[in-house]
């Protein structure tokens with residue numbers, strides 16, 4: 001199959017969160033099983049330079065895009081995703097994408113985000129047309145590419161090269177909807193007839209996530225539990241109505257992990273490598289090195305709890321704030337890595353200043369340290385309010401680090417609680433708590449701290465975690481099933497169908 005994947009971020013070129021890991025890993029896995037995959041991403045030159053990457057080769061095919069009544073030009077560069085046959089097309093438009101960050105700065109989101117990503121979505125379609133990619137499937141991801149399924153239906157369907165193209169739209173996070181005021185609708189370039197509550201309009205404004213949901217032939221999200229949660233008023237974030245209507249075309253496919261990036265046996269960021277056979281011998285070295293690096297007391301006997309996360313309300317930092325004092329009554333250490341909401345940045349800095357040698361806080365984005373925290377910690381905190389899938393809990397399992405998670409979304413689908421029954425069955429892999437409150441988090445942290453010195457039990461937990469299979473093969477196979485289901489139906493599924 002010819003598959004075009006469109007995403008606003010992809011490792012190793014750009015990343016703010018899990019979307020970047022998932023885009024590239026899925027592309028590689030699909031290409032590995034023989035599909036013809038083209039990945040289209042914006043070109044962010046400042047990030048490219050920071051990554052030390054070489055300048056890219058031009059396709060020699062500039063694009064001219066209509067945007068809000070003007071023509072905006074873009075260059076199209078190309079490359080190959082490392083370690084794969086995936087062709088990557090980079091949409092180069094310096095005014096829109098040559099910025100220090102992907103979506104915004106300290107003052108909030110960039111004011112022209114609607115224009116930037118309407119432009120990008122149109123550029124994806126124009127790239128398909130001018131390079132004659134003739135895709136069977138265009139797979140768009142999150143609000144930044146939500147306009148794509150609508151463009152396919154409303155403008156491109158009758159153009160040569162798109163006769164057999166179907167669209168799939170993946171929701172990675174319903175909390176980010178690309179909601180803009182109604183006048184921004186002009187930037188879509190589409191007829192105002194689509195600006196209605198069934199398709200693109202939401203609370204009087206333009207909603208690009210809703211657009212992707214309503215026009216695509218099939219909608220996926222990143223775990224089975226989240227696929228259910230988002231059809232309920234509690235988890236639907238205002239879009240549960242439309243998601244319920246499309247529930248026959250909505251599937252949850254669990255993300256996988258990319259073994260080229262996240263494998264303790266080969267990870268170049270670690271001071272020493274290990275696998276399931278050597279974990280109990282080598283992991284203590286990683287822990288000691290991490291304690292040293294972060295100025296924590298170098299003590300093998302205390303459990304070290306790690307947390308690597310975007311600092312957003314989603315991730316449960318308010319629970320950490322409330323539970324911190326009690327958690328620190330335990331003989332335990334904590335290390336935090338993250339950036340985002342200034343309140344949570346201040347929180348972790350405050351904890352590190354107050355509890356010298358027991359709490360470490362690194363505010364910023366540091367991929368190498370994220371890997372070392374996964375390997376050097378004994379347990380990993382993910383007390384999310386909601387979590388579409390979550391990758392860090394899976395990385396933790398692979399790295400022999402027990403995840404402590406709230407029972408929600410993908411966390412519920414991937415972590416088996418250390419209840420007496422599950423321990424007895426040898427199925428337990430981590431610690432789960434149900435209600436979103438500090439008491440739940442504290443209960444789970446205490447259970448982990450109490451189990452940690454019981455070496456037999458702890459080692460059994462770690463072994464079960466490390467034996468889990470989160471490889472992409474299975475998940476990519478599910479995407480192929482979805483592609484097969486919509487292939488050639490040409491718009492029959494979405495509400496935008498002709």
Ligand code: ADP
Nearest residue numbers: 017018309310338364365366367370390391392
């Ligand atoms: P989300 O996409 O909601 O942020 P995920 O768990 O799916 O959550 O993915 C987060 C990804 O981003 C992981 O690969 C994680 O290691 C990485 N990450 C998050 N914050 C940081 C940070 N401050 N430094 C380095 N990596 C980070």
Ligand code: GLC
Nearest residue numbers: 018019172222388389390391
């Ligand atoms: C989102 C979600 C996260 C998910 C990631 C990749 O950012 O918050 O749970 O793992 O996308 O799908």
